[in-house]
Amino acid sequence: MKIEDIIKSPNMTLAKQVIMNLMYTSQLVGEQVSDVMKSYELSPEQFNVLRILRGQKGKPANMCVIQERMIAKTSNTTRLVDKLLLKGYVKREVCPDNRRKMEISITEKGLNLLSELDPIVDESEMKFAHNLNHPELEQLIYLLEKFRTIEP
Numbered sequence: 730m731k732i733e734d735i736i737k738s739p740n741m742t743l744a745k746q747v748i749m750n751l752m753y754t755s756q757l758v759g760e761q762v763s764d765v766m767k768s769y770e771l772s773p774e775q776f777n778v779l780r781i782l783r784g785q786k787g788k789p790a791n792m793c794v795i796q797e798r799m800i801a802k803t804s805n806t807t808r809l810v811d812k813l814l815l816k817g818y819v820k821r822e823v824c825p826d827n828r829r830k831m832e833i834s835i836t837e838k839g840l841n842l843l844s845e846l847d848p849i850v851d852e853s854e855m856k857f858a859h860n861l862n863h864p865e866l867e868q869l870i871y872l873l874e875k876f877r878t879i880e881p
Contacts, residue, residue, distance in 0.1 A: 778809050782835035789832035
């Protein structure tokens, strides 16, 4: 369905149609991800932190590293880590080289949770991707990357 019909706003410029499509699609994808995470009592942002830490392959990360890799840059990383700490999915330790810095690592429990979630998340992602073939998916990635490159 066309975005103009969904939001009942005809005669939009092409630029506005693109922006509205991106916003609407982002909302739909976000709701789908939230639904998957809800039954595990995780937010999408907490899931993102866990995946970032898993990507460290056993090396701890500090808050700055986590924050710069977050998809939602406005997330309160400290609060997210605190919640994951309470659930036992991460551990936090004082950095031996700099006592003012905290190092965050994923626990075995966190890795096990991600292993359980991986196929569910993959299936959810495929629901959105199934209408596009491989070249179309690559083209969409290319166009989105090109679109978000704003020149001064």
